[in-house]
Amino acid sequence: MRSLPPKSPAESESSVVASTTKSLIGEVSTNRDGGHISEPSSQAALVASDVTFAYGMGPAVVKNVTLTIPEGAAIGIVGESGSGKTTLASLLVGMLLATTGTVTVRGRPWSAVRRRDPLRRAVQMVFQNPYSALNPRLSALSTVAEVYQCCSGATKADAAKRARILLDRVGISRVALDKRPCDLSGGQCQRVGIARALAANPSVIVADEPTSALDVSVQAQILNLLKDLRHEQGVALVLISHDLNVVSYLTERAIVMEKGVVVEEGLTTDLLQSPAHHYTRSLIASIL
Numbered sequence: 001m002r003s004l005p006p007k008s009p010a011e012s013e014s015s016v017v018a019s020t021t022k023s024l025i026g027e028v029s030t031n032r033d034g035g036h037i038s039e040p041s042s043q044a045a046l047v048a049s050d051v052t053f054a055y056g057m058g059p060a061v062v063k064n065v066t067l068t069i070p071e072g073a074a075i076g077i078v079g080e081s082g083s084g085k086t087t088l089a090s091l092l093v094g095m096l097l098a099t100t101g102t103v104t105v106r107g108r109p110w111s112a113v114r115r116r117d118p119l120r121r122a123v124q125m126v127f128q129n130p131y132s133a134l135n136p137r138l139s140a141l142s143t144v145a146e147v148y149q150c151c152s153g154a155t156k157a158d159a160a161k162r163a164r165i166l167l168d169r170v171g172i173s174r175v176a177l178d179k180r181p182c183d184l185s186g187g188q189c190q191r192v193g194i195a196r197a198l199a200a201n202p203s204v205i206v207a208d209e210p211t212s213a214l215d216v217s218v219q220a221q222i223l224n225l226l227k228d229l230r231h232e233q234g235v236a237l238v239l240i241s242h243d244l245n246v247v248s249y250l251t252e253r254a255i256v257m258e259k260g261v262v263v264e265e266g267l268t269t270d271l272l273q274s275p276a277h278h279y280t281r282s283l284i285a286s287i288l
């Protein structure tokens with residue numbers, strides 16, 4: 001869909017699409033204008049169904065969002081500061097539980113997934129600030145090796161071996177392996193954060209503004225790394241950004257959020273080239 005279209009009778013009957021403020025994207029079967037979909041895929045890695053969230057007794061900051069992330073897909077979430085992107089990301093990774101509605105990972109609601117359940121690893125997050133996201137006491141190698149030991153029960157030696165291979169793949173040189181976050185650059189820390197996420201062998205990586213805290217010179221490197229890894233590993237990517245250009249570089253489809261509501265969704269290139277909603281147009285104008 002583009003700017004939320006009027007509902008067809010079929011959609012009105014759907015238990016999934018029951019509100020004009022809902023968003024459901026990323027499906028294989030799309031309607032003619034390329035976007036609004038009424039049934040979640042059985043192949044979905046992650047599904048948010050009519051999710052609303054409020055912090056404490058405050059107002060809802062995410063409202064009636066429905067979103068399907070198929071296995072291997074790349075979906076963008078864009079919106080200006082305060083539109084609810086990070087809150088939605090936290091709901092998708094299970095760090096927050098929906099006030100109403102559900103987020104299901106491989107068919108199970110987060111509310112039924114215990115803290116130590118291996119399913120928790122299926123959705124990994126890459127954070128905006130790579131320094132604060134890493135344990136300051138651990139070296140790059142230990143950060144990643146620890147995940148292998150914890151997730152796959154690898155021996156210490158085997159975990160270290162696998163961590164070296166993965167860190168090499170994300171561009172961490174041998175000399176940086178034993179360095180802690182304070183001795184690494186922002187770009188290097190983000191590479192370690194990406195490797196740590198991948199070591200858990202996730203189905204989905206949710207990257208929340210992964211380049212906005214980095215120097216312009218390394219932003220493109222990190223975006224290219226995410227792009228390559230996504231294809232190599234077959235992992236689905238949810239990319240959150242205020243910048244539609246960044247989202248269009250990495251994702252096929254995107255949703256646009258304003259004040260917690262999905263106001264437009266569709267192919268990312270369409271959103272960028274011919275935005276239907278005035279809010280999307282103003283987002284693009286602000287980039288230009």
Ligand SMILES: Nc1ncnc2c1ncn2[C@@H]1O[C@H](COP(=O)(O)OP(=O)(O)OP(=O)(O)O)[C@@H](O)[C@H]1O
Nearest residue numbers: 055058061079080081082083084085086087088242
């Ligand atoms: N821990 C919190 N407690 C109360 N309100 C919060 C909390 N975190 C965020 N909010 C509020 O929720 C709303 C959505 O915030 P959120 O961080 O999800 O938006 P965002 O689009 O990610 O913004 P940004 O791009 O600036 O990170 C905002 O009004 C914000 O003030």
